[in-house]
Amino acid sequence: MANILLVLNISSLLPGKRVCAPSILKVGFSRVVQNFSTIKVTDNPADELVAVLNSNRTAHKSSALYSNPGLACIALQYIKAYQGDCGAVGGSDAKKPPDSQFAETFAPNCGVQVSSLSSITGRFLACQSKYPEPAEAFNHILIQDSKSLDILYSKNHTEVGAAVSGSDGGGPYFWCVLFSNGKANSSFALEGGEPKVSRPGCFSGANDVCSGANSWFHSIPLWLSAVAVVVTFACCF
Template sequence: MGNNSSWFFILCSLFVSASASANVQNKVTNNPADELVATINTNRTASNSSSLYSNPGLACIALQYIKAYQGDCSVVGGPNAKKPDNSLFAETFAPNCAVELSTLTQITGRLLGCQSQYVKPSLAFTEILMKNGKSVEILQSRNHTEVGAAVSGSDGGGPYFWCVLFSNGRSNSSFVVEGGVAKISRPGCFSGASDDCSGAIGLSRRLNLWVIVVSGLISLGYVFRF
């Protein structure tokens, strides 16, 4: 029985340690979409292009843009690439974000990528979004004045979509949200949302945590049995 008790305390310690690790990761991550915008602006200024205003209304629309793909990674890029209809911006995206229709502004560029596994924002930028010379051209365009970024899994798991929308709107007068706060929707994170967001990757972390716990319970059952 003493041996079983030892295993029980080890398992409890393991659970607490895993939970603490997840909490630390959440604090470090905060909002991956904000990190992506920071990476974009760093790369723009390094190439002598202006830094872009992070517009939360545009960013919320970027998350809605992701959701329009309904988790189908196969239609992002390549010969089957598709784009949501322009009409969806006024009919669906803006209302879902509480963006005032009269403030919708031209989209001057977009970067969209998708893959099965979640990666850090810096890697998403270099390995997923910067796929070719066209992507670099879009990134460095001097037509952009503002940016909105979003990341989301499908129902909290893979595949993971990354979306960046650029616009030539004027700060504080384009993609204006009612009440000053864009609607938060899950799963997913968007830049400028003023909240610590790990919604895009939270499920994968919880699954990893439960794998540890379940494995420990199996081991504990083995000890009790023998």
Template structure:
């Protein structure tokens, strides 16, 4: 009986430690995407861009506009939100002061069924042709905002990057200087870990651990 109790305690500690490690995962893939963009720009002798949380939140609203329809991104059925939606829908949903909206100088958008790491999304999804590279290295940009989100608790996964030529202190200004956090998905500059479908996909890695724990518990109690 004593041995079974020890096994039970070890299982509890193991599962708790694994959950603790998972809870410490606070990386935001949208921030990592911005880092990849700036690294690529500076390597090409272009200036680094300011990471604007207001613009990034709007990038997430841009994604949500597609309502999970991956076929509307690229190809013959490609769609693009109307400019009026930025002031009428995107900005209010983010808490961005409409009067501070600045023209978008470039946009990169990608979608695929499987989730990709930020570096892979940058290289394999967003940088798909010469036009994308031209947009990336344009000297007209001064700020950038990125967002990533899944749909329906999983794929397809959307990646969106918006560029603007506004000034960091005067464009895409947030009411109260705090962005409205929108779920699911995440955006750069929000000081918020990725949530919703993306974060949920990470928890799948815990299932093997949980299964092993349950098996050990069953053994300990003689089930």
């Protein structure tokens, strides 16, 4: 199965006009810094991804983003909406969940108060057959070109939520990062103060040990890992 990447910038949750121009990108540039030894994270690949992301932002003189568990839980629900269909992530057959699902499905499934939903200011979404470690996923899958760097370093973001999930205990593997401009103490507020944890999948900010993704990788047959083809697609809305 091919590696597939979708990078887009969304100004709000409200539907609007969009232009999509899928293309195969062959852009060479220096990889961003991945030193995050000073950031404490739990045994959770989604937390590790946020740590790498924030380390790169601060190295670029941008502010670190608040890791919002409500937003991160919604990122996991966003992944689940694809129902394991890697082909729907990017390319000519790319799809995305309707904006209405944020309020109608994603928020209730996470225990997020609908009235506290804030605008989504950017998103990274990727899917591939082989499970990568968080730093590899960030540097070689999610960050691909100048467009993704613009989203990463945008000053419009104030908080972030990340999620990672396999399908049926194995591949394909989805990585999703949602950015928002909400207020840390009031946006994506959780009923009872805790997000609803659902499996399979891990999301950031949940104070939850979630190392199952590493075991997902080991469950992939060796022949499948050996023949994996790396093809990247990008679509802008």
